[in-house]
Amino acid sequence: MPKDGIGASTKRREDIRFLTGKGRYTDDINLHGQAYVHFLRADVAHATLNGIETQDAASMPGVLRVFTATDFDGVGGLPCGWQITDRKGQPMQEPKHPIMAEGKIRHVGEIVAAVVAETLDQARDAAEAIVLDYDELPAVIDMKAAVQEDAPRVHDDLTSNLCYDWGFVEENKAAVDEAFLAADHVTTLELVNNRLVANPMEPRVAIGDYAAHDDSSTLYTTSQNPHVIRLLMGAFVLGIPEHKLRVVAPDVGGGFGTKIFHYAEEAFCTFAAKQLKRPVKWTSTRSEAFMSDAHGRDHVTKIQLALDAENNFTALRTDTYANMGAYLSTFAPSVPTWLHGTLMAGNYRTPLIYVNVKAVFTNTVPVDAYRGAGRPEATFQLERVIDKAARELGVDPAELRRQNFIRKDQFPYATPVAVEYDTGDYEATLNKALELSDYAGFANRHAESQARGKLRGIGLAHYIEACGIAPSNLVGQLGARAGLYESATVRVNATGGIVVMTGSHSHGQGHETSFPQVIAQMIGIEPDQVEIVHGDTANTPMGMGTYGSRSIAVGGSAMVRATEKIISKAKKIAAHILEASDADIELKDGKFSVAGTDKSLNWGDVTLAAYVPHNYPLTDLEPGLEETAFYDPSNFTYPSGCYICEVEIDPDTGKVTIERFTAADDFGNVINPMIVEGQVQGGVAQGIGQALLENCTYDSEGQLLSASYMDYAMPRASDVPMITVDHSCQTPCTHNPLGVKGCGEAGAIGSPPAVINAVLDAMHRAGKPVAHIDMPVTPAKVWAAMNA
Amino acid sequence: MYNFDFVKPSTVEEAVAALQDDEAQPLSGGQTLIPSMKQRLNAPGTLVSLLGIEALKGISVSDGVMTIGGTTTHATVAAQADAYPALAYLAGQIGDPAVRNRGTIGGSLANNDPAACYPAAALASGATIVTNTREIAADDFFQGMFTTDLEEGEIITAVKFPIPEAANYQKFEQPASRFALTAVFVAKYADGVRVAITGASEEGVFRWAEAEDALSNSFSAEALSALAVPANDMITDLHGTAEYRAHLCKVLTGRAVSAIS
Amino acid sequence: MKVQMRVNGRQVSGEVEGRTLLVTFLRDGQGLTGTHTGCDTSQCGACTVHVDGLQVKSCSMFAAEADGAEVTTIEGMANADGSLSVLQQAFQDHHGLQCGFCTPGMVMAAATLLEQTPEPTEAQVRHHLQGNICRCTGYHNIIKAVMAASGQQVTQVAAE
Ligand SMILES: Cc1cc2nc3c(=O)[nH]c(=O)nc-3n(C[C@H](O)[C@H](O)[C@H](O)COP(=O)(O)OP(=O)(O)OC[C@H]3O[C@@H](n4cnc5c(N)ncnc54)[C@H](O)[C@@H]3O)c2cc1C
Ligand code: FES
Numbered sequence A: 001m002p003k004d005g006i007g008a009s010t011k012r013r014e015d016i017r018f019l020t021g022k023g024r025y026t027d028d029i030n031l032h033g034q035a036y037v038h039f040l041r042a043d044v045a046h047a048t049l050n051g052i053e054t055q056d057a058a059s060m061p062g063v064l065r066v067f068t069a070t071d072f073d074g075v076g077g078l079p080c081g082w083q084i085t086d087r088k089g090q091p092m093q094e095p096k097h098p099i100m101a102e103g104k105i106r107h108v109g110e111i112v113a114a115v116v117a118e119t120l121d122q123a124r125d126a127a128e129a130i131v132l133d134y135d136e137l138p139a140v141i142d143m144k145a146a147v148q149e150d151a152p153r154v155h156d157d158l159t160s161n162l163c164y165d166w167g168f169v170e171e172n173k174a175a176v177d178e179a180f181l182a183a184d185h186v187t188t189l190e191l192v193n194n195r196l197v198a199n200p201m202e203p204r205v206a207i208g209d210y211a212a213h214d215d216s217s218t219l220y221t222t223s224q225n226p227h228v229i230r231l232l233m234g235a236f237v238l239g240i241p242e243h244k245l246r247v248v249a250p251d252v253g254g255g256f257g258t259k260i261f262h263y264a265e266e267a268f269c270t271f272a273a274k275q276l277k278r279p280v281k282w283t284s285t286r287s288e289a290f291m292s293d294a295h296g297r298d299h300v301t302k303i304q305l306a307l308d309a310e311n312n313f314t315a316l317r318t319d320t321y322a323n324m325g326a327y328l329s330t331f332a333p334s335v336p337t338w339l340h341g342t343l344m345a346g347n348y349r350t351p352l353i354y355v356n357v358k359a360v361f362t363n364t365v366p367v368d369a370y371r372g373a374g375r376p377e378a379t380f381q382l383e384r385v386i387d388k389a390a391r392e393l394g395v396d397p398a399e400l401r402r403q404n405f406i407r408k409d410q411f412p413y414a415t416p417v418a419v420e421y422d423t424g425d426y427e428a429t430l431n432k433a434l435e436l437s438d439y440a441g442f443a444n445r446h447a448e449s450q451a452r453g454k455l456r457g458i459g460l461a462h463y464i465e466a467c468g469i470a471p472s473n474l475v476g477q478l479g480a481r482a483g484l485y486e487s488a489t490v491r492v493n494a495t496g497g498i499v500v501m502t503g504s505h506s507h508g509q510g511h512e513t514s515f516p517q518v519i520a521q522m523i524g525i526e527p528d529q530v531e532i533v534h535g536d537t538a539n540t541p542m543g544m545g546t547y548g549s550r551s552i553a554v555g556g557s558a559m560v561r562a563t564e565k566i567i568s569k570a571k572k573i574a575a576h577i578l579e580a581s582d583a584d585i586e587l588k589d590g591k592f593s594v595a596g597t598d599k600s601l602n603w604g605d606v607t608l609a610a611y612v613p614h615n616y617p618l619t620d621l622e623p624g625l626e627e628t629a630f631y632d633p634s635n636f637t638y639p640s641g642c643y644i645c646e647v648e649i650d651p652d653t654g655k656v657t658i659e660r661f662t663a664a665d666d667f668g669n670v671i672n673p674m675i676v677e678g679q680v681q682g683g684v685a686q687g688i689g690q691a692l693l694e695n696c697t698y699d700s701e702g703q704l705l706s707a708s709y710m711d712y713a714m715p716r717a718s719d720v721p722m723i724t725v726d727h728s729c730q731t732p733c734t735h736n737p738l739g740v741k742g743c744g745e746a747g748a749i750g751s752p753p754a755v756i757n758a759v760l761d762a763m764h765r766a767g768k769p770v771a772h773i774d775m776p777v778t779p780a781k782v783w784a785a786m787n788a
Numbered sequence B: 001m002y003n004f005d006f007v008k009p010s011t012v013e014e015a016v017a018a019l020q021d022d023e024a025q026p027l028s029g030g031q032t033l034i035p036s037m038k039q040r041l042n043a044p045g046t047l048v049s050l051l052g053i054e055a056l057k058g059i060s061v062s063d064g065v066m067t068i069g070g071t072t073t074h075a076t077v078a079a080q081a082d083a084y085p086a087l088a089y090l091a092g093q094i095g096d097p098a099v100r101n102r103g104t105i106g107g108s109l110a111n112n113d114p115a116a117c118y119p120a121a122a123l124a125s126g127a128t129i130v131t132n133t134r135e136i137a138a139d140d141f142f143q144g145m146f147t148t149d150l151e152e153g154e155i156i157t158a159v160k161f162p163i164p165e166a167a168n169y170q171k172f173e174q175p176a177s178r179f180a181l182t183a184v185f186v187a188k189y190a191d192g193v194r195v196a197i198t199g200a201s202e203e204g205v206f207r208w209a210e211a212e213d214a215l216s217n218s219f220s221a222e223a224l225s226a227l228a229v230p231a232n233d234m235i236t237d238l239h240g241t242a243e244y245r246a247h248l249c250k251v252l253t254g255r256a257v258s259a260i261s
Numbered sequence C: 001m002k003v004q005m006r007v008n009g010r011q012v013s014g015e016v017e018g019r020t021l022l023v024t025f026l027r028d029g030q031g032l033t034g035t036h037t038g039c040d041t042s043q044c045g046a047c048t049v050h051v052d053g054l055q056v057k058s059c060s061m062f063a064a065e066a067d068g069a070e071v072t073t074i075e076g077m078a079n080a081d082g083s084l085s086v087l088q089q090a091f092q093d094h095h096g097l098q099c100g101f102c103t104p105g106m107v108m109a110a111a112t113l114l115e116q117t118p119e120p121t122e123a124q125v126r127h128h129l130q131g132n133i134c135r136c137t138g139y140h141n142i143i144k145a146v147m148a149a150s151g152q153q154v155t156q157v158a159a160e
């Protein structure tokens, strides 16, 4: 067996280049003859655009051309990849999403014009000479106000600001309402899931390039899914067939969802490069990122939980307003619906569930998936309402959960919200988390804090997520306009080394290290004989990229399938050389042997024979050893876990400090524990950020108030504690070959409710009971709540 | 950012001469000026770096007064102002190590950001701001948010801090920028106590006179119990209301006093 | 104007404008793209380098201000034979990086901490890294890496 196979915490090979400054991020690329674009962005949220005067700008030094919306004749809008059908069976309202503002400005930061010049400073200087003629309109910011009859409209060609009114499962609605009437206890909670900005540390970059000699275009971009960008931009926006379009996403400095989407700047740079016959580069500043990267979350929800006299959950219903922003970003409509409503059962047996979601257009930056996408919103409201119910009923929140868990022996379990969980053991993670967090010892720690004049609280939350996105036929029925399989080509070279070309993409997840561990295990060679290629449509098979914790579950499965084909073929070659039957060939530790004999061949002997086919079954088998597989999952995977947070509050200032954080996750099988733990720690820090620090805020005029790190509070080293992680509770996925579930988003999903539950617990214990505080729980809010 | 000429004189006289040009502006650590130039909020024609002037650097103590050269960095003050520990501590809490290695006391005071740290120390210490032309008492120097008594082209060459018997700085950070959401500097002198508060008021750094009187009478946190900072002039923003800031003024003053006594 | 400086031990020079930032000079002028730009308000620390031995944000300093200085970037941090330095190795050993974008700045910042404070406490490491934002790791493994690089047993950095 290889020493670094499945289950080994192999050190990451990619680290060497990152640690020595040799990473190659998009902004590190400079093409010969490259020009630079500066985008003039709207500084008002809503206005009629009467005209744009560009003459002066166009004649400024170094300017190559100034573009406005009228320069994009024949160019399509940015497509939306998911169509939602509303409660009445009607398709959602879907406005055009132009590359630049057409006739109307709809959010601060929307591109109004673009200046391409020899240098970035020249482009920026010239942009100041552009004169906009516009009439400001009242901005639509608050979602509930936006859906009033007389609200100003974000899109004049739509009938209202309502994108869709979705009911799920609509047929259950009456039964749910009845169950509420029959309930012994109903807990109601209204809450906000705060708007966030993903903020990967690498801002977005796009470089368009055009080769006149073969009429082909190349886009270098900071993307989580280059093939998706190629398809969307080529087919829907610019009309470039895939064979004339290459999209490269080299090293990408974090994504967290916001680099999934196809953005106007990508299409612009590709388009302008062809027009100008020069490479055109755009590097986002952080200030631009705040007003042009798709934002995340932003739900306003009312949730109600019905319980019977024995505290069993009998029904759940929710009403959510979900902000879409001014336009539909690539996957925006799916986030509050299929990625949210389907998770409302959580880890519980609640038999009846009804979810209503109203998606609303506002004069704000488009909102789309951010780490967890829909699942954190579902988990937060559910785990909060359960805690509130426990408090109202005077029962232990852990025990109320335990009582209502889907039991270990009930899997596979079909929930009332259309999904079937394959495996899970929620009590196991609960018990593990209680043990690791020393739940039993809390009383002592509480007393110790109290003695120092501090409040102390403990909170827990369970989560379930649907990962390994996604079965294509299912999502197709649900309105996805794409398949969600993944691909891999495994190329074995003559001397035995292997190159895997995957449609998956690593922007921090460590594919270059963990994927080879799988192949090494399967063949019995060392991982350093395997190289992973990703991020370039020119040399990877069509794949859907990385998000939704799908890389190992879907991308890894594709690689396993391709490797299985390789092994099967290699066995045939070995059988021929060893003059045995295929069925008798065994592959172990990189050696092919004939069962029951001492005849064997090394891996390298067989791979060489595949390319030097002298003694080879040429009539039955083609030479070469290269296989491709497309893997389409048959179900989602369902990671789950229990998170426990312990906080201390300074009653004088309201400042919350996280004292302990414990995460017990069930990810099924784990390929590289070190990487998995890192994913959880990072996700938890983002969840703590959402719970305590981060808030993307607009004023009533649609000005972004949290527009830089001066006002948008990012978690720093001193804001997060060391995080205890455990993934020893493993109920492997039953429907993918590795038994893996995915771990990328869990941390961000499970942590916000754990933190808030802990804060409220602390206040409750101190005799300052408060039903709820919206995130982020800033010192000022805690203080105000305690002194209300 | 707009382009400009860059000059780096080696004497105060040359710097002052270079600053005669209306479009010229002094540059010290650049930790405020450079980010604001990136936003194109500032467009000097010439930047006159003061960092080449040796005479503006360093810390000295004589007759109970600590004199800090105008371009002395926060890191230097943090490491070397042993004779005034509360001031050294304050400097060590500004921003982060990289900011402290570049940012200077003169730049900070000249900028008078309403959430900056040094203004609180200067005001609470009754410091004297020394410029190329005159000496200005801290009480006259700070004139509201981002406004000081400095004339065009006038540069801070040094700051003189009378060293108190005891002092303490309590900074409550704004969660995003990590500047002061509210911070309080309390300095106890033989002839009385001074309390200066930054981050809280629409008027910028200010002295809390009632607290000074009460503490000069009886130096204990209890002496503050009957007092309250009125919320009307306090800042309300994303990070806290006026009432919250007013409350912090009192809490932090109390903590500073407790830390000293 | 012309500037010259020693970068990673090599004498370099170049023509710059007044407004050319040190980070731009290093990246575009010298091809040293290991130094990154993550913000425009001087807060993220992705651009951290050493100038005359001091940790600074190269996005918040003009190239002209580094005229005549000794500059070290991430490209100059490995051992002479090209192998990872103790600190870099600790980042790999403890998985102190994911996407790698903040990493050069983290390493440069941590290096000065270890120079000043050879055996920092966890709190000291966290305080020193105040100006370096990482969105991927949650800092846990960065803290471990820095403490391990100082020769401390990191299994004792309990998650509490
Ligand atoms: C990330 C970050 C965090 C920060 N956190 C804090 C914090 O917590 N607390 C805090 O107090 N500050 C903080 N600051 C600000 C920092 O302290 C600055 O260094 C300081 O405010 C300005 O000093 P400077 O030397 O950098 O001045 P510069 O940026 O060079 O100049 C600032 C202004 O002062 C003028 N000026 C400079 N020197 C002189 C002089 N000698 N005489 C007259 N005018 C002069 C300039 O023309 C300019 O208008 C932070 C800055 C950053 C980037
Ligand atoms: S790039 Fe963010 S601090 Fe320099």
Ligand code: FES
Pocket (backbone or CB within 6 Å): A201, A253, A254, A508, C096, C097, C098, C099, C100, C101, C102, C103, C133, C134, C135, C136, C137
């Ligand atoms: S490793 Fe990605 S930002 Fe730190």
